[in-house]
Amino acid sequence: MSEFQAKVLKLVAMVPKGKVTTYKELARAMGNPRAYRAVANALARNPFPVKIPCHRVVRSNGEIGGYRLGIRRKVKLLVQEGIKIENGKISSKFMFKFQK
Numbered sequence: 001m002s003e004f005q006a007k008v009l010k011l012v013a014m015v016p017k018g019k020v021t022t023y024k025e026l027a028r029a030m031g032n033p034r035a036y037r038a039v040a041n042a043l044a045r046n047p048f049p050v051k052i053p054c055h056r057v058v059r060s061n062g063e064i065g066g067y068r069l070g071i072r073r074k075v076k077l078l079v080q081e082g083i084k085i086e087n088g089k090i091s092s093k094f095m096f097k098f099q100k
Contacts, residue, residue, distance in 0.1 A: 005042040011098065012043065015056045018082045019096035022060045029098035036060075044068055050077070056096075062089035 001009075011029055015021050023036040023043075030039070043054040049068050055077045059065045064085070067074035075085060083094050 001045075001047070002042075004038065005045060008039050008042040009046060009052045009054075012046075012054055012057060013052050014098070015053060015096050017053075018094070020056045020058050020078070020083060020090055020094050021096045021098070022058055023065070024060045025095075025097060026057065040066070053077075056081075058090055062092065064088060064090070 007030060008026060011026055012021075023039045024033060026039045027033050027035040039057075043057060044066070046052055046054045046068060049055070055067055055069075055074045057065065064071055064074060064078075078085065078090070083090060
């Protein structure tokens with residue numbers, strides 16, 4: 001595992017149950033807001049996809065985005081955590097931002 005991926009996974013582990021964050025927000029929290037694609041790639045290689053909750057990461061526009069174990073599973077996990085999904089999007093009230 002690369003140092004970058006380890007840092008991404010460590011941040012994702014900080015997202016509380018019932019909240020989501022975005023690939024862009026993770027990149028910003030790492031100090032490089034334009035690295036959101038690299039963040040997505042690091043999450044795609046998450047060796048522990050439920051334990052390290054990469055299902056809590058969505059697109060900036062609130063769309064679900066991808067998931068290593070399938071989008072249906074991602075939706076199921078999010079709904080189990082109390083997150084409401086309407087028209088394929090998550091409301092901004094469920095968004096988690098990292099402190100600066």
